[in-house]
Amino acid sequence: MSDASALYLGLISGTSADGIDAALARFDDHQAPQLVDALTHPWPDALRTQILAVAQDETRLDLDAYGRLDVAIGQCFAEAAQALLARHPDRRGAVRAIGSHGQTLRHRPAGEHPFTLQVGDPSVIAERCGIDVVADFRRADVAAGGQGAPLLPAVHAMLLARPGRTRVVLNLGGIANITVLAASGAVSGFDTGPANGLVDAWYLRHHGRPYDADGAFAASGHVDAALLDALLADPYFALPPPKSTGREHFHLAWLASHARVPALPPADVQATLLELSARSIAEAIERHAPDAAEVLACGGGVHNGLLMRRLGQLLAPRALTSTAEHGVDPDYLEATAFAWLARQRLLGLPGNLPAVTGARGPRVLGAVHLAPR
Structure with a gap:
């Protein structure tokens, strides 16, 4: 199959674990992704409850429980992919690979042993869907001294940058992150904190x-005001980029x-x-993109x-x-x-973009899990 005619399928469940987003994409002449179709696949209530409890460090897992959770999440990711593929039976053979972000349970890119942990067994997805799966996108960047996040700014730049105009792309997921698309063409970005x-x-x-x-x-x-001031005093907000965070920091x-x-x-x-979400986001944009004339929100x-x-x-x-x-x-950009x-x-x-993540250089991200041949 020529890559020019290939489709790729992306899967992610974000920090809020409010569903598994599945997107089918083709690529234009400039190599930018173009959305073909997408859906959000719901989590079973009990599994979502478990994911949130573990992500917020409310529940500790032994190795057996961790292994079961990894497979259960992988099965749900496979179901999400299959649900989207079922809407395009004539295009299934054109899908070259599935890119699965997985579900983040921990993200600690600082310290003596930095790590990031996304689960959802990609071998289960490859076996059930019969399509090669690329997963584990963040660890190569962390191994290179980077934050492993955010990884979207390169795509934001391809789809939304405008020469001579500074724009901010604001992703409002469980955690907020901004991408600054400078008028000069430079790209920067980081996690601002909770969204x-x-x-x-x-x-x-x-x-x-x-x-x-609707709030x-x-x-x-x-x-x-007193609680807001105390929350905004958290040291994370004052840290300079590159930086990233998640539920393991901002939790109940x-x-x-x-x-x-x-x-x-x-x-x-x-x-x-x-x-807190609104103020921390606005202050980050004022500090790091003061010349931005517009902010484009997604998530x-x-x-x-x-x-x-x-x-x-x-x-x-x-x-x-x-x-x-x-x-x-805005719902399926990730x-x-x-x-x-x-x-x-x-x-x-x-x-990756080293200017965003802080990695020592560009890295090829992800590991390939082959489908049955």
């Missing part, structure tokens, strides 16, 4: 549902370590957490009307829009990027 992860976790605890639709619960409360136990939390109505805590947070309105206020006079207004689906990363691996081309 949806904390507000989702707090809402789940108090309402038993996975997310605060309604947060809108019913009031921002507590971290929130509970602040003395004011038990004294506040839950809705006030929710309002304060949403303000699940674009559907939180309250968060988007608050960001719009804080970012003014910069224009805040969804990437949808620029021809890029999954599309992992289709691109799979292609990069099979072509033997680098997938």
